[in-house]
Each structure stands twice: as structure tokens, then as C-alpha cells.
Amino acid sequence: MWFIPSQDELDSQGFRPVDITYITSARITTTKTMPGEFDFIHWLRAQTPTHSRVVIGPGDDCAAIRPPTRELLVTTDMLMDGTDFHLAEVGPRRVGRKAMSANLSDIAAMAGTPIGAVVSVALPRAGGQTLAEGLYLGLRDIADAFGVPIVGGDTNSWSGPLVISVTVLGEATERGPVRRSGAKPGDWLFVTGPLGGSILGHHLDFTPRVSEALALHAAIELHAMIDISDGLAADLNHICDESRCGAVLVAETIPISPAAVELSRTSGKSPLQHALGDGEDFELVFAVSSADGEKLLRAAPVAGLTKIGECVAQGLWIEESGLRKPLEPTGWVHELK
Numbered sequence: 001m002w003f004i005p006s007q008d009e010l011d012s013q014g015f016r017p018v019d020i021t022y023i024t025s026a027r028i029t030t031t032k033t034m035p036g037e038f039d040f041i042h043w044l045r046a047q048t049p050t051h052s053r054v055v056i057g058p059g060d061d062c063a064a065i066r067p068p069t070r071e072l073l074v075t076t077d078m079l080m081d082g083t084d085f086h087l088a089e090v091g092p093r094r095v096g097r098k099a100m101s102a103n104l105s106d107i108a109a110m111a112g113t114p115i116g117a118v119v120s121v122a123l124p125r126a127g128g129q130t131l132a133e134g135l136y137l138g139l140r141d142i143a144d145a146f147g148v149p150i151v152g153g154d155t156n157s158w159s160g161p162l163v164i165s166v167t168v169l170g171e172a173t174e175r176g177p178v179r180r181s182g183a184k185p186g187d188w189l190f191v192t193g194p195l196g197g198s199i200l201g202h203h204l205d206f207t208p209r210v211s212e213a214l215a216l217h218a219a220i221e222l223h224a225m226i227d228i229s230d231g232l233a234a235d236l237n238h239i240c241d242e243s244r245c246g247a248v249l250v251a252e253t254i255p256i257s258p259a260a261v262e263l264s265r266t267s268g269k270s271p272l273q274h275a276l277g278d279g280e281d282f283e284l285v286f287a288v289s290s291a292d293g294e295k296l297l298r299a300a301p302v303a304g305l306t307k308i309g310e311c312v313a314q315g316l317w318i319e320e321s322g323l324r325k326p327l328e329p330t331g332w333v334h335e336l337k
């Protein structure tokens with residue numbers, strides 16, 4: 001599975017660039033024709049701790065993990081240098097952390113438990129083993145914090161920029177996965193933390209809300225939930241679309257991050273606009289009955305919860321100083337500064 005050829009190594013073996021596409025099997029790693037790659041596999045296997053769920057880890061053609069007893073959740077997310085991060089500015093370790101965290105955030109959005117991950121990487125040729133190791137250490141920083149084994153992957157090099165794709169497997173709880181589609185008019189809407197301005201750093205360094213989602217799922221009935229990747233307005237609109245209902249946000253209650261305030265000084269937008277429209281906050285937005293909402297206000301099972309509005313029959317609205325006006329579901333555009 002894990003495989004790192006440099007172009008020089010490929011050239012010395014008589015491979016043309018096109019051959020890269022099919023030299024991906026773990027079988028190659030045992031031929032010792034590519035010392036750099038063999039060293040990386042050796043290094044990587046030495047780094048991999050044992051895990052009760054993992055029967056076969058990195059180093060064979062497939063990994064084998066013990067199956068969960070409830071629904072198996074699967075999510076994948078691809079990040080590209082120049083679009084989702086600037087490698088030269090942030091370094092490989094933070095990229096690795098973001099790649100793992102973004103996937104765990106999707107497991108959190110279903111109120112699931114992550115159980116394993118695989119990683120595919122297209123490395124720029126100049127990066128070499130240092131880049132691969134940096135990425136892996138970043139992935140492991142987050143994976144270890146959530147008890148998630150990285151059971152395999154595939155690493156190729158090419159003439160383009162860094163691309164990393166992580167796939168995470170998860171397990172639903174006995175209450176089942178929480179979908180986007182269960183919100184009802186009259187439900188209360190909550191968010192797990194402050195929003196906006198993630199481009200200043202939060203989009204790289206955030207804690208996926210896995211444990212918060214599980215604690216909420218155990219305490220009350222989550223009708224619908226999503227993690228904020230596109231922006232509060234856009235992601236709330238996804239809940240409304242799937243649930244066939246509307247929502248009204250109360251502007252004064254939306255928690256605004258210090259980064260949104262800082263960004264507003266130069267962006268020409270208000271902090272509220274950043275909180276509504278910026279993406280990659282990776283907080284959770286969820287809908288619950290008003291009775292469960294009252295419970296959360298009385299004794300929240302997790303810190304940082306804020307009630308930000310309610311579900312209505314139709315439309316997407318924001319109420320500011322008691323005045324209700326339409327809210328555009330404009331989310332984050334994939335563009336770095």
C-alpha cells in the first residue's frame with residue numbers, strides 16, 4: 001500500500017512517468033529496488049501502534065479490521081495545495097492534521113465513532129520523504145487523539161502540487177446515524193462554537209466535534225445535524241433542503257469568533273457576515289425539539305452550545321433587531337487570500 005517513488009528512482013529503473021499509475025501495490029515494496037520507498041515503509045510500520053480493532057495493518061495488499069456491530073459510516077475528503085491550504089506557508093504537519101480532522105468532523109456530524117482511516121497522497125516530486133513523514137505525523141496527531149488507527153494508504157509522486165485524500169470509517173451509535181433530514185418546524189437550532197474568520201488559522205487547527213456529538217446524541221434526540229464546512233447559512237440551508245422546512249436565525253445570538261472580528265477590520269464585511277458566510281468552522285449545527293432545547297439550556301452535556309434560531313415552515317431568514325429578512329444561503333467560496 002504505502003509507496004514513495006522519486007522520479008530519479010523511477011528513471012534509474014527504466015520507468016517512464018506513465019508507469020507511476022500502476023506501480024502502487026505493496027508487492028513492489030518488498031523488491032528492494034527502491035531504497036527510499038522501502039525505508040519509508042519500514043519507518044511507517046515501525047510508527048504504527050497495534051490496535052484491538054486492526055487485524056492487518058499497513059504493509060499488506062489490504063488492511064483488515066474487525067467490523068462494527070452497527071451501521072458502518074464512510075466518508076472521504078480530498079485537499080489540494082493552493083486550494084485548501086498553502087503547503088509552503090503551513091508545512092506538511094498542519095496539512096496532515098487538517099486532512100484527518102475534516103474527515104472526523106463528518107463522522108461527528110452523523111454522531112458516529114471513528115474506527116479507522118486510509119490515506120492517499122500525491123506528492124510533488126521535490127517533496128520526498130520529509131514531506132511524506134511530515135504529513136503522516138500530522139495525520140497521526142489527530143488520529144491518535146481520537147483513537148483512530150491509520151490502517152493503510154497509497155503514496156505516489158508526480159509533477160503537480162500536493163494532493164491528500166483521507167477516508168475515514170466510523171460506526172453509528174445504537175441510536176443510529178443523525179441525518180440532515182429530520183428537522184421539523186418549531187425545532188430549536190444550536191451551534192457548538194463561535195463562527196467566522198477561519199481563514200486566519202482555524203481552518204487548519206480545529207478540534208472535530210466527535211465527543212460533543214456523541215454526548216449530545218446520548219443526552220437528547222438530535223433531529224438533524226451537519227458540520228459547518230461551507231458556512232453557517234449554506235449548511236443550515238442543506239438541513240432545510242433535506243428536512244423540507246425553513247429556518248430563522250436570530251442575529252444577536254450567533255456566536256462570533258474573534259477571528260471574524262479581526263478579519264472584518266480589513267475585509268469590508270461585518271463580523272456577522274463572516275460568521276454567516278465563511279466556511280470551515282467545523283462546528284456542528286443541529287436541530288432538536290423545543291423540550292430538548294430547554295433541557296440543553298438548563299444543563300448542557302457539552303460546553304460552548306448556543307441557541308441561534310428555530311426551524312419554521314419554509315424559507316431561510318435572519319432576524320436582526322426584531323426585523324425578519326431573507327438570508328441568502330451563500331457559503332464559502334473555495335478561495336484563499
Ligand SMILES: [Mg+2]
Nearest residue numbers: 106109227229
Ligand atoms: Mg460535512
